[in-house]
Amino acid sequence: MMSFSMKRTAQIVSFFLLTLSVPLCHSSTFAATKSNAQSKNRQRVSEKELAAKVDQLIEAELKKSGITPAPLANDEDFLRRVTFDLAGRMPATSEVLLFGLDSTTGKRQAVIDQLLKSDDYGVNWARYWRDVIYLRATDMRARINENQFVDWMTTQLNENKSWKDITTDLLTATGDVRENGSTALIFAHEGDPAELAAETSRIFLGIQIQCANCHDHPTDKWKRKDFHELAAFFPRVRVRPVRDSTPRTFEVVSMNNGNQFARRVQMLKNPEFLFRTLDRNRDGKLTEQEVQRTRMAPGFQQLVSRADTDGDKALTAEELKSMPLPENTQRFMSEYYMPDLNDPTSMGTVVQPVLFVGTKAPEGLDDLERREVLSKFLTSQSNPWFSRAIVNRLWAEMLGEGFYTPIDDIGPERSAVYPEVLDALAQGFTASGYDLKWLCRTITSTRAYQRKMQKRSEGQLSTPFAAQLPTRLRGDQIFTAITQVFGVDDLQADRNAGNRRFQRGRSARGQFSSLFTFDPSTSQDEITGDVPQALFMMNSEALNGMLGTSRSTKLAQIARDFPENKAAIQELYLLTLSREPTAKELEICLDYFKQAERRETALEDLMWSLLNSSEFITKR
Secondary structure, three states, X not given: OXXXXXXXXXXXXXXXXXXXXXXXXXXXXXXXXXXXXXXXXOOOOOHHHHHHHHHHHXXXXXXXXXOOOOOEOOHXXXXXXXXXXXXXXXXXXXXXXXXXXXXXXXXXXXXXXXXXXXXXXXXXXXXXXXHHHHOOXXXXXXXXXXXXXXXXXXXXXXXXXXXXXXXXXXXXXXEEOOOOHHHHHHHHOOOOHHHHHHHHHHHXXXXXXXXXXXXXXXXXXXXXXXXXXHHOOXXXXXXXXXXXXXXXXXXXXXXXXXXXXXXXXXXXXXXXXXXXXXXXXXXXXXXXXXXXXXXXXXXXXXXXXXXXXXXXXXXXXXXXXXXXXXXXXXXXXXXXXXXXXXXXXXXXXXXXXXXXXXXEOOOOOOHHHXXXXXXXXXHOOOOHHHHHHHHHHHHHHHHOOOOOOOOOOOOOOOOOOOHHHHXXXXXXXXHOOOOHHHHHHHHHHOHHHHEOEOOOOHHHHOOOOOOEOOEEXXXXXXXXXXXXXXXXOOOOXXXXXXXXXXXXXXXXXXXXXXXXXXXXXXXXXXXXXXXXXXXXHHHOHHHHOOOOOOOOXXXXXXHXXXXXXXXXXXXXXXXXXXXXXXXXXXXXXXXXXXXXXXXXXXXXXXXXXXXXXXXXXXXX
């Protein structure tokens, strides 16, 4: 087994740079006309039929702009791309070879169907949604139930539960967070109404309304009241610790009648009853002597320290009313109060729940009823933003750019590129019953998705989808690809792989993901690698320990099974990049093998170079 020191790394770099490089061309900001509202009367359309319509619309627009679309990708690139997108893994070498030998015209559609039926489909997309939720969590303790969420979400996806039902479950969840994975969204934000309002709008509508928390939205039509009316769906949901639980856990519960803290706050803000019962001499002041042997006695001195403005060690009604409230008081109230920005000591104004793109909720609803009404408003066919948000998100994830950029900042004040295409997909998705597999099958069946990757012309910056964009693989996908290359189920945890920003457990996958994972809502042109990631791939003990040929490793097997250099090189390319080397790459590699002192050293160097290429971590 060889030692990959920094000195050795430098020796290999020149070879690595010669062998492979993938030009990374990223998306820009696009402008187009606003899309029309969806029709309420929809009929289910087949994936094949809608994919053809999508391509017709896109290609007609490209023709108007004088842009020639790229040809379809070859079989190797298509298979690698679609396998990562649908199953989160690389195709095996045997799959690449068999797919290339298959001469049937429907083989691409067949592999799409096969991948959507695999268990890997649910796992891949469950991890995607895990990152969407947890990477913006307000409480990092929420990660204690991320495994439960992934298991739950995997089941929903593989059973092809509708996006409507999944959304409803996430918004209406209750119970122990270690037992019910659907509590993830509420738990990640501690049940805080304002945080839940912001994330509900961003994830399920693609609209960032959180800017209207403290003031009217600066660039959109949303008013401050719109944000707080959305938050008013959540004041009665709570996240609380489960007493004496081992391991420690939390539960999501409804508190429809408030709690003792809320009642005390209300009493202090409306102290007339206190003074009628406790102010014995009717002088308009409460003293420590007067409150003796009452429930107010234990905390009276603390109240005096906070509210006694004249220093007489007594409290008046006005002093109690003007007392600053503790932070996060809203989280303990059973009604939602829009804060008064001019008076921080005020409780604010009670607001009733209203969805800013929907309807006002009936009054008198308890917690669960409020959240159920919200989910009905969100997933209604009359709400076009629900379908547009998920269509835009999945299209961008698979093609590298969406109809809106960023993908979670759409809305009536924003302009979509190809609005007719977005509307057609959104309407078809709604008509399908919000069928996620239907949407994935439709997108991957389009020529737009299957096109070859190529450098974009200047005209394509304003008229996209003429060619496939290279996109960075998510951390979980890179980890899975590494395990496939080495033929192992897992990697040994590396103590140097942790990310100081947060810990995700001590598993190798968890440590790797904390180092390589990015928020999936981020635009591709904002995603870049960093030095710790590069150092891990170049020098990690976990990887370098499996690069040798002197032990029972995948590379040692290749060295034995392929004694001819050309065949060994081809096998390594297929194993790591799911393709055979080009003629130029093969020539460079064979020359390097001739110059190497030992064949084993050349094999190790080549495998190291392929793993550290931009192509290995890119979906081409």
